[in-house]
Amino acid sequence: MQTNQLLLIFCAALLLLGLLAFFAGRSKATRIRSAGTAMFAQPDQYAWFTVLSTAGPALLVSALGAFVLLLMGANIPTLYLLAASLVVAAIGLLVSLNQVKPDFHARQAMERVIRMILASAALISIFTTFGILFSIISEAVRFFKMHSFWEFITGTTWSPGASFLAAAGRGDGGGAEFGSVPLFAGTFMITAIAMLVAVPVGLLSAIYMSEYAPSKVRTVAKPVLEVLAGIPTVVYGFFAAITVAPLIVTLAGFLGLDASYNNALAPGIVMGIMIIPFISSLSDDVINSVPDTMRQGSLALGMTKGETIRDVVVPAALPGIISASLLGVSRAMGETMIVVMAAGMRPNLTANPLEDMTTVTVRIVAALTGDQEFESAETLSAFALGLVLFAVTLVLNLVSVLMIRRFREKYRVNNL
Amino acid sequence: MNSQAPVMSEQDTPNVGQPYTINDQACHDLSIRVRDLNLWYGKNQALKNLNIDLFQKNVTALIGPSGCGKSTFLRCLNRMNDLIPTVHTEGLVEMDGHDVNAKKMDEVALRRRVGMVFQKPNPFPKSIYENVSYAPRMHDIVSRKADQDELVEQALRDAGLWNEVKDKLQEPGTSLSGGQQQRLCIARAIAVQPDVILMDEPTSALDPISTATIEDLMDRLKEKFTIVTVTHNMQQAARVADYTAFFHLGEIIEYNDTKVMFSTPAKKKTEDYISGRYG
Amino acid sequence: MSHTFDDISQQLKHRHRKSTRLKWITMGSLGLAGLFLVLFFADMLNKGLPAFQQAYIQVEINYNEEAETDGRQAFDEELIPIISRTMVRVIPMELRNNPDMIGTSTNEWVLATSEVDQYLKGHRSSLSPEERAAIDERVEAGQVDMRFNTTFFTNGDSKIAEYAGILSAVIGTVMTMIVTLAISFPIGVMTAVYLEEFAPDNRFTQAIEININNLAAIPSILFGLLGLAIFINFFGVPRSSPLAGGMTLALMTLPVIIISTRAALRSVPDSIRHAAFGVGCSRWQVVRDHVLPLAMPGIMTGSIIGLAQAMGETAPLIIVGMVAFIPDAGVSFTEAATVMPAQIFTWSGEPEQAFVEKTAGGILVLLTILISLNAFAVVLRKKFERRW
Structure with missing residues (x-):
């Protein structure tokens, strides 16, 4: 039998058992109650309790089994696993039916389970x-076993070159260099330009x-600005590559400058x-929550009015504005599609924004697309770059959260 | 200002016989003259035909039950009501021969001469020194650093705060206690060297000791400034004010020398209010 | 110490000018942001709208015997460079299925090549001057027509520009979004309910909160790395499949749904909860019967916005391989698929001018869907907005 069919049968059987549990539990509770005994909970609650104790352990067993199957590669046939789960379900059904007694707090037991489910979702x-x-x-870590961390952090040449040959067992990978400085330089350059705008x-x-x-x-402008945030980055990337970059090349040409079509400016x-x-949007919220008494x-x-804004309102809102800007920097550094489509592929250590440059995210994408061995140093280098990206954005986000929290406490604002 | 001018003249008297003036000796110069002032919040009339003369270098208290328009009236004097878009004003508020509500009157210039202290202390998020020196510097009252230091010291001394803060001028203004913050706000206002200082329930957010300090301060400040204060506290009015105006439902019911008003009120409503029957 | 109004006003002139200047500068900034938006949309419309038009040529098809092996024999020789290769390809198949047709001939409108199409739209084209002249002649004769490009909406991807369509990407997007919502909606709502209604205010709860805020700000490409390393390499989820992409996007959408659901739950006033507790409801009953129904519009709005965000996301999907070339849309969760933004990305890498147009056309379709989704969310919010 196919695994899919097996799963289907399993689900149907479990559903059947569940239904059985529901009606058996309810009828038993109703019977007890109609005999005149006072009970702690409603019949429906007993019914749900029996359902939960039938399906819950069974699902848990099958999930655990699946996990063991995948992780340890243990050789348990799916059929046995599912059958075992169903047996567990049947046992659960019998035990819980036995529990349907007047002095049993079915509702509390059920709510404890619900609470646990919610907490595990969290x-x-x-x-x-x-x-x-x-x-x-x-x-x-696997990458740093192949190439030194120090070289990665301080090296100024990024040429993964022949590393895939080494992975395939041909060549010694000697020519490959992984110095990430040019990539980070490119990322910082493009981020800086973005923040300047x-x-x-x-x-x-x-x-x-x-x-x-x-x-x-205000009511019109706010949502219109939000539209800018809702445009997919791949669309921005196309806009940058097809429209803005050629425009910049033309403009630079007028000024007698030489610009690459993959320039960092676009x-x-x-x-x-x-x-x-x-x-x-964040600055607007922050400025709005500067108390009016200050103005x-x-x-x-x-x-x-201008002096009030410049000397009182903006300084008061400054922590929030900085926080917004830090979030913006974090966003810009992690942005992928725009740079993949419009920035260059060539690691280039330069301060000229008209030259082509590459960024961390571009190299991550480049390393993970295409038909390379996953084990090659170039592929693994994507994760090393990702690690640094994660660390930098994490710090930026945390600092930003702390600053906005300080602002909130200072002015007792709750909506930020 | 022309000190020979009589406080009132015959033609100033409005048509309705409102008790807006005091048959006072002419020793007090006129600071602000208000005639037939009406104010609406949208369609609600909040101030009705106000007529009142405010005298220089005196403390005038505005009292009355809450919602009677005393704070709204106070804010007419430096046009802070302009900040509320729905407000519409008619009538004359005259200062130094200029109609305050006139189109060509620059409200920024007006506020430069009519300072204000608010109900809740609102120091800027800057150092104590900056809180005081900021406005004078912007107004070009002082330019040299030494003058500025001197001005800050003088303002803080006048506000009775100097001894408490002279060693921590660079600490943020918000680090002070509530009463100190309010005195810092007063120092900030007097550093601009205005003619009039408006105080909108300046002690309502403060403890009794800070309140007493500020009341003393008002008494001293009236040597240099005209002070108009709103208070919900009749005892305070009786303690600090030379003149008192009683507001009720947007009208001035009675305006008189404080002693006279509290001993022999002319109107039944005033008497009921100051004896605590309502309010 | 008194200054007259005139003195002060004189001094103020300069300051007022500066103040007014600030107002104009800020207004100009907002205008500039608006201008960017207008330029952007104008550019996209300009580049993308022609994609919905396609050139068709009226030709005579001779179903002769040679055409059974070589479709080109069915057409006049001079037509071969200007009609779509796909038309040529189907002839032999047609003939094999209907051998009776051999010997007949018909007059039909067929797809022109993208080069003809681009030439007629006034874009860059590789047609030779003679070919151009020939096309012009046919236009004169009324044998060339621009029609609505149905192919774009009924076909999957193709290497032949005039034959490439967005259908398989749309289907892939729908499948991926089903997976995304099926995972992130229940988990997101449950997490939010736990945090708002059940969780004690302890360090563990705070850690979850900080963690969620942080997840919302992590670069999306890192979710792709997670998808690749955990879902694909570790759990063996098929690469490029809607399942892999949907699961990755679900983790990304989760914080959006949690944050908006929490806001919706918080906007239900405590008086409702107190009233329900007052009539003897348990905590779970209060949440299930009173709080959740009242918060539902807010939760839906947040989920739709999260969905729209996920729908436009590309970077993590590239990492999990959802940039596959999919000519025929399948409806399996475990087979390779592509999504709209990935299709846009793939097309944008094609050098031909016709694909630039396709890319912009695909962008217009995507933007239309996203804007409708967001507008729907706004309408939903407006409709159910409640002031307590």
Whole structure:
């Protein structure tokens, strides 16, 4: 029999047992109650209790079995496993039916189980973080066994070159160099360009929306800006590569400069546009939650509105604005599609934004697409790069969270 | 200002015989003159035909039950009501021969001459020194660092705060206690060297000891400034004010010398209020 | 110490000018952001709208015997370079299925090659001057027509530009999103219910909260690394499948759903809970019968927004291999598939001019879907918005 069919039969049998449990549990409880005995819970609650204790252990057993099967490669036939689960279900059914007694707190027992299910759902997010950490670190460690960590951090040449030959058992991989400095330089360059676009435009737009704009403009402008955040990054990438990059080459040509079609400026600018709404929306919230008494205090001293904004409102909102900008930086560094499509592939250590450069995320994608051996140093290098990216964005996010929390405590704002 | 001008003249008297003036000796100069002032929040009329003269270098207290318009009136004097889009004002508020509500009156210039202290202390998120020196620097009152230091010290001394903060001028203003913060706000206001200081229930958020300190301060400050204060506390009005105006439902019921008002109120409503029958 | 109003106003002039300047600068910034948006959409429409038009040529097809082995024999020789290769390919098959047709001839409208199509749209094309002249002649004769490009919506990917469509990507997206929602919606809502309604305020709970906020800000490509290392390499989920992609995206969408569900739960006032506790409901009954139904519109809105975000995501899917070439859409969760953004990415890498147009066309389809989803979420929120 096919595994799929087996699974189907298993599910049907379990469902049947569950239904049986429900009706048996309820009828027993109803019978007891109609005999005049007072019970702690409603018949339906007893019924659900029996269902839970029938299906729960059975599912647990089958999940555990599946896990063992996959992990340890243990050779348990699926048929036996599922049959065992069904037996467990039947035992659960009998035991729980026996438990349907007037003095049994079925509702509390059930709610304890529900609570545990909810809590284990909450654990999944923790597992996700650990999953990311585990998957990245374990592969990165394998990479660092092949190439020194020091060389990775300080080396200025990134040429994975012949490493895939080494993995295939041909050649010694001697020519490969993994110095990540040019990649990080490219990432920082493009991030810096993006922030140069996003922070001024985003912050000033936020100031306009929260301090000057009539409410009508505000209700229109806010969602329109959000549209910028909703555009998929692959679309931005296309825009950067097809429209913005040639435009920059032409403009540079007018100025007598030589620009590459994969220049760093185009993805940087487009990434900046993408990040504008992140900055503006958070800054807007923060500026709005600066207490009005602060503005009035300044205006009452005979300050102009501009001076009030510049010298009182913005400094008061500064922790929030910095926090928004840090989130923006974290976003820009991890952004992949725009740079994959518009930035170059060539690791290039330069300060000229008109030259082509590559970034960390571009190399991660390059290393993991294509038909390479997973064991090769180049593939594994993606995880080493991912590890550094994870660490940097984690620090940025945490600092940002701490700053916004300080702001919130200072002004007792709850909506941030 | 012209000190020979009579407090009132015949043609100033409004049509309705409102008790807006005091048959006082002419020794007090006029600071702000209000005639037929009406104010609406949208369609709700909050102030009705107010007529009142505020005298220089005196403390005038505005009392009345909550929602009677005393704070709204106070904010008319430095046009803080402009910040509320639905507010609409009519009538004359005259200061130094200028109509405060006139189109060509710059409300920033007005606020420079009519300072304000708020109900809740609202120091800027800057150092104590910066809190005081910021406005004078922007107004070009001082330019040299030494002058600025001197001005800050003087303002803090006038506000009775100098001895408490002279060693921690660079600490943030928000690190002070509530009463100290409020005195810092007063120092901030007087550093601009205004003519009038408006105080909107300046002690309502403070403990009794801080309140007493600030009341003393008002008494000293009136040597230099005209002070108009709103208070919900009649005893405070009786303690600090030279003149008191009683507001009720957007109207001025009675305005008189404080002693006279609290001993022999002219109106039944005033008497009921100050004897605690409502409010 | 008194300054007159005139003195002060004089001094203020300069400061007022600066203040006004700030207002104009901020307004200009907002305008600039708006301008970016307008330019972007104008550019996409300009590049993408022509993709919905396709050139067709009226030709005579002679079903002769040679055509049974070589489809080209069915057409006039000069037609071969200008009609789509796909048309030529199907002739022998058609003939084998219907041998009676041999010897007949018909007059039909067939797909033109993308080069003709691009030439007619005034774009760059590799046609020779003679071929161009020939096309112009046929246009004069009314034998060439621009029609709505149904092929784009009914076909999967193809290396032949005029034959490439977005259907398999749309189906792949739907399958992937089913997996994503089926995983992230229940887990997300359960997590949020636990955190808002059940969890004690202890270190463990705080750790979960910080962790969720952090997950929401982790670069999406790292989720791809997780998918590759854990789901594919460790658990053996088939690479490139909607299952692998959907599971990866589910983990990414999870924080979005958790955060919006928590906000929705929090907006249900405590008085409702107190009332329900007051009539003897247990905590779970309060949540199930009172809080969740009231919070449902907010939860739905958040989930739709999360879904729209996942739908536009590309980077993690590239890592788990969902950039496969899929000419025929399958409906299996475990076989290779592609999704819309990945299809856009693949097309954007093709050098031919016709594919630039396809890419922009695909982008327009994707944007239309995303904007409708978001608009739907906004309408939902407006409709059920409740002031307590």
